[in-house]
Amino acid sequence: MSFAYYIASDKIGEQDSKLGAILMQSFFNKLIEAGELPAYILLVERGVRLLLAEFPAFEALRALEDKGVEILACATCLEFYDIKDKIIAGKISNMPSIIEIMHKVEKVIRL
Numbered sequence: 001m002s003f004a005y006y007i008a009s010d011k012i013g014e015q016d017s018k019l020g021a022i023l024m025q026s027f028f029n030k031l032i033e034a035g036e037l038p039a040y041i042l043l044v045e046r047g048v049r050l051l052l053a054e055f056p057a058f059e060a061l062r063a064l065e066d067k068g069v070e071i072l073a074c075a076t077c078l079e080f081y082d083i084k085d086k087i088i089a090g091k092i093s094n095m096p097s098i099i100e101i102m103h104k105v106e107k108v109i110r111l
Contacts, residue, residue: 006110
């Protein structure tokens with residue numbers, strides 16, 4: 001089954017930002033070991049910040065990309081945070097492409 005993760009934050013949860021960052025890093029580290037990988041990871045809003053080298057989840061995302069997971073970051077979001085030239089993983093995408101992928105895969109999981 002083809003599926004995608006839609007991620008709109010740089011942490012998991014809404015209450016404790018430090019814990020949320022730890023959980024996000026743990027999620028991606030464990031995802032590398034999972035038997036089934038997503039076809040896509042779609043990053044929007046603050047989720048695009050995960051592609052910056054200073055974020056703990058960055059190395060795990062690069063490892064997932066090396067395993068064939070396509071990581072797409074919203075260009076508008078990258079421009080909003082002024083980090084378009086600072087990401088060193090993933091591909092810059094746009095909302096029409098992200099929508100097309102969500103329609104194409106069998107399941108979209110939102111974190």
